[in-house]
Amino acid sequence: MKELLNKVVSHFDINGRAVDIKPHGNGLINDTYLVATEGDAPDYVLQRINHAIFTDVDTLMTNIMAVTSHIRAKLTTAGETDIDRKVLTFVPLRGEEKYYFHDGENYWRMMVFIPGSHTFEAVNPASSRNAGRAFGHFQAMLVDIDADLKESIPDFHNMEFRLRQLREAVAADPVGRVAEVKPILDELEKRADEMTKAERLHREGKLPKRICHCDTKVNNMMFDDEGNILCVIDLDTVMPSFIFSDYGDFLRTGANPLAEDDPDIDRVEFDMDIFKAFTEGYLSSAGGFLTPVEVEHLPYAVALFPYMQAVRFLTDYINGDTYYKIKYPSHNLVRTRNQFRLLLSVEAHTPEMKRFIAEKLSELQGAD
Ligand code: GN1
Numbered sequence: 001m002k003e004l005l006n007k008v009v010s011h012f013d014i015n016g017r018a019v020d021i022k023p024h025g026n027g028l029i030n031d032t033y034l035v036a037t038e039g040d041a042p043d044y045v046l047q048r049i050n051h052a053i054f055t056d057v058d059t060l061m062t063n064i065m066a067v068t069s070h071i072r073a074k075l076t077t078a079g080e081t082d083i084d085r086k087v088l089t090f091v092p093l094r095g096e097e098k099y100y101f102h103d104g105e106n107y108w109r110m111m112v113f114i115p116g117s118h119t120f121e122a123v124n125p126a127s128s129r130n131a132g133r134a135f136g137h138f139q140a141m142l143v144d145i146d147a148d149l150k151e152s153i154p155d156f157h158n159m160e161f162r163l164r165q166l167r168e169a170v171a172a173d174p175v176g177r178v179a180e181v182k183p184i185l186d187e188l189e190k191r192a193d194e195m196t197k198a199e200r201l202h203r204e205g206k207l208p209k210r211i212c213h214c215d216t217k218v219n220n221m222m223f224d225d226e227g228n229i230l231c232v233i234d235l236d237t238v239m240p241s242f243i244f245s246d247y248g249d250f251l252r253t254g255a256n257p258l259a260e261d262d263p264d265i266d267r268v269e270f271d272m273d274i275f276k277a278f279t280e281g282y283l284s285s286a287g288g289f290l291t292p293v294e295v296e297h298l299p300y301a302v303a304l305f306p307y308m309q310a311v312r313f314l315t316d317y318i319n320g321d322t323y324y325k326i327k328y329p330s331h332n333l334v335r336t337r338n339q340f341r342l343l344l345s346v347e348a349h350t351p352e353m354k355r356f357i358a359e360k361l362s363e364l365q366g367a368d
């Protein structure tokens with residue numbers, strides 16, 4: 001493995017000589033390594049792109065390069081400092097304007113490691129407010145991008161599609177797990193109509209797609225030593241989607257005091273302080289471009305992501321764990337139960353969320 005990693009690194013146009021390569025981070029999809037270099041040269045992050053999931057690596061890297069260069073230009077125009085820590089820098093291959101390497105079997109890419117940056121698995125109200133502002137800002141900067149971004153995973157956050165996949169898995173029942181999960185399946189089915197609302201609104205021309213990050217879980221964000229957000233990472237899923245993707249998926253992880261796979265689900269409780277702080281931050285930077293329909297459906301987005309994730313984890317469990325990395329046989333079922341419990345808590349807090357958003361909006365409008 002070491003030899004392969006060294007060989008892969010040698011194809012990229014990095015500064016300095018790589019002296020150490022070790023596994024890095026907690027992603028469920030790609031394999032990530034930290035590449036330390038000699039002397040003053042920057043360190044790098046090397047990733048093997050999961051080609052079974054991202055089947056069109058060229059589209060994916062084209063999206064990422066379009067988005068990062070657009071953001072870089074925006075930050076420059078706005079007179080920001082320290083830009084190299086606020087947007088990812090990808091490394092080209094030696095002698096080629098190409099940003100990924102195919103070794104015949106696997107696809108790889110490299111980016112500059114941002115010094116003094118950290119990821120976290122949990123947030124507090126202050127860092128959530130920063131995160132809200134950062135994701136609102138991320139979407140706002142991309143509102144006017146004129147590159148034609150494609151979906152790197154078709155129908156990625158399409159709830160109708162995710163339910164179809166679940167129903168196909170149930171019908172096939174390839175490893176005989178359906179009987180065991182019947183009660184939770186029924187609960188999910190009960191909510192199917194309500195949860196597919198976004199697709200209907202879109203078909204009726206009432207809800208736009210915009211460029212979103214689509215994987216805004218807490219550990220996909222880089223913070224500096226003071227707890228300020230530097231930038232968002234894990235850009236594979238940047239694509240056109242409903243703004244709900246980024247708003248809802250952050251709260252799915254940020255406002256759950258437990259990890260998404262913690263089996264102690266009686267302790268799952270949607271954290272309203274995190275919700276309030278994140279929403280305030282988000283509205284402060286995204287409020288300017290959001291339409292009334294988008295704002296009205298923010299509480300729907302908060303429920304949609306635990307629901308969608310429960311559907312996706314359960315589908316993978318029924319299919320015999322072919323998508324997410326697992327550590328033990330019932331891992332995907334434990335994740336499903338955790339996410340479903342979170343959904344119940346979100347449902348209980350929905351009236352309070354609606355009141356809070358209405359209040360914030362009237363404050364924002366009053367401030368105009
Ligand atoms: C995956 O790659 P990672 O671990 O950040 C997944 C997300 C899920 C998440 C659940 C491409 O994200 O959609 O929300 O796991 N990414 C893909 O933890 O499926």
Ligand code: MG
Binds near residue numbers: 220
């Ligand atoms: Mg990640």
